[in-house]
Structures are given as structure tokens and as C-alpha cells.
Amino acid sequence: MIRVMVVDDERMVCAYLSALLATAGDIEVVAQAYDGAEAVEKAMAHRVDVVLLDVRMPVVDGLAAAERLARLPNPPKVVMLTTFDLEEYVHRALRAHAVGFLLKEADPEVIVAAVRAAATGGAMLAPSVTRRLLAEFTRTEAAARHEARRAVAALTARERDVLTGLGEGLSNAEIAARLFLEDTTIKGYVSRVLTKLDCANRTQAALVAHDAGLVARRG
Structure with a gap:
């Protein structure tokens, strides 16, 4: 089973993503967090394989959280999920070793596929992000x-x-x-x-x- 933590400051979004991933069969949501600081704490408390991480959150945002998660002894794979695909976000996420960057409007199967890809050492980027990176x-x-x-x-x-x-x-x-x-x-x-x-x-x-x-x- 792929052990996943879902992080989003909107509890309804967190619940939706958790329910979505639970239907995959090979994914278990072992924790939820509602800001970046809590995400880092729970990542250390649980054996998490993949973190599905929102970008814009209070206290500690997702980008800062991704940077902190990358410094853990056995860092989980991070997939950023956001409503914004600003270039600044993409670059900082990739520098923090995030292996995925998806928009929240992505189809459910794409989100599930991104978690599976992350768990097996792969990566998945939103098409708009890929086009931007290739252009750069x-x-x-x-x-x-x-x-x-x-x-x-x-x-x-x-x-x-x-x-x-x-x-x-x-x-x-x-x-x-x-x-x-x-x-x-x-x-x-x-x-x-x-x-x-x-x-x-x-x-x-x-x-x-x-x-x-x-x-x-x-x-």
C-alpha cells in the first residue's frame, strides 16, 4: 500500500482528496494536515510515502513545507496540488524536490496516477507546467x-x-x-x-x- 498524507487548508478539499485516493485500492491515506507546519510534524510522526500538498496555506505554505520535508532523514515524495500554476511556484517546488505539480482541476484519475508515479520514483507535471518548462x-x-x-x-x-x-x-x-x-x-x-x-x-x-x-x- 502507498501511504499518503493529504495537506490542504480547506477541510472539504482535504476530505474530497482523501476519499478519492481511498478508492484507488492501493493507496492508504494515513494522515491529513491543514497547514505546512502541521504537515511536517505529521510526516515525522507517520511513515508517509507520498505527500499531496497544497501550495497556498496559512502559517507555513506548501512551498516552504516542501522545502522542510526535503530535509527530513527519509523524505516523502511530494506532489504539489494547486489552483495556480505560476512560474514562481513551479520553480520553487522543483527546487524543493517535488516530483509532481498538478492543478486542482486535474481529473481524479490523473491525481491518483501522480501519487502512484511519485511512489515508484516517477514524476508528473500538469501539461501547462510542462509546456512552460520546455519553453524555458x-x-x-x-x-x-x-x-x-x-x-x-x-x-x-x-x-x-x-x-x-x-x-x-x-x-x-x-x-x-x-x-x-x-x-x-x-x-x-x-x-x-x-x-x-x-x-x-x-x-x-x-x-x-x-x-x-x-x-x-x-x-
Whole structure:
């Protein structure tokens, strides 16, 4: 059985969600709480697998409660449930290791599925949340590519060759063999490339090479 705690400051909502989950057959609601502080206390008192947690509550809101729950020795999985899908809420919930973010208008079967997914290590996000995160990821990726290309443009042709080798995971000796240069020469080039790109190590430089399109992405 999946042991669940339902947390919502509206008792009728709490009762509804508890009754809904009880019909699933493989879910047992072992506790209810009506604010974030109480949720953390009951999570420590009960062996809870999943917490279905409202965002906006008095005393301690759901986002703060999720952050506190994440710091427990054996933290339960958290699924946020709210009438609001504001970007601020989504980001803070994900930073607090919430594995689900659903709107209260979600179909009952979706809520049940989210609890089951959380219990088995999965995740479920409302479609509107998923679209927003994907859009942000695309914007972030575009910005990273632009910045990487700008940085690489400041390198000499030979330095770009060396950076390409770093992006492919080659050793200094392998890069030297490819470019018909001495190992010590390549070592000097690597040092200059790291300095020009403001990279602390070869791994960071390799990421720049990928973002700049010097190395084809895999997968």
C-alpha cells in the first residue's frame, strides 16, 4: 500500500482528496494536515510515502513545507496540488524536490496516477507546467549556444581545433597526434583555451565546445 498524507487548508478539499485516493485500492491515506507546519510534524510522526500538498496555506505554505520535508532523514515524495500554476511556484517546488505539480482541476484519475508515479520514483507535471518548462529550457539552450559561439569566436583557428578535441574527450596526446604537434605544445594550447573561455577545467571547456556546435551532440 502507498501511504499518503493529504495537506490542504480547506477541510472539504482535504476530505474530497482523501476519499478519492481511498478508492484507488492501493493507496492508504494515513494522515491529513491543514497547514505546512502541521504537515511536517505529521510526516515525522507517520511513515508517509507520498505527500499531496497544497501550495497556498496559512502559517507555513506548501512551498516552504516542501522545502522542510526535503530535509527530513527519509523524505516523502511530494506532489504539489494547486489552483495556480505560476512560474514562481513551479520553480520553487522543483527546487524543493517535488516530483509532481498538478492543478486542482486535474481529473481524479490523473491525481491518483501522480501519487502512484511519485511512489515508484516517477514524476508528473500538469501539461501547462510542462509546456512552460520546455519553453524555458529552449530559451536557456539558445542563450548558452549564443554565449558559447561568442566566446569561441575569440579563439584562433588552432585553439578551436584543440577545443574540438576537448569536446570529443580526447587526451592531450590524442589531440597532438591529430594535429601533428608535440604533447607539450598541446598542453600550452589547452591552458590558453581554458583561460580565454574562463573555464576551470577540461570538462567545462568540452561543454562550451558542444554548445558552440564544434562537436555534434549525441542522442
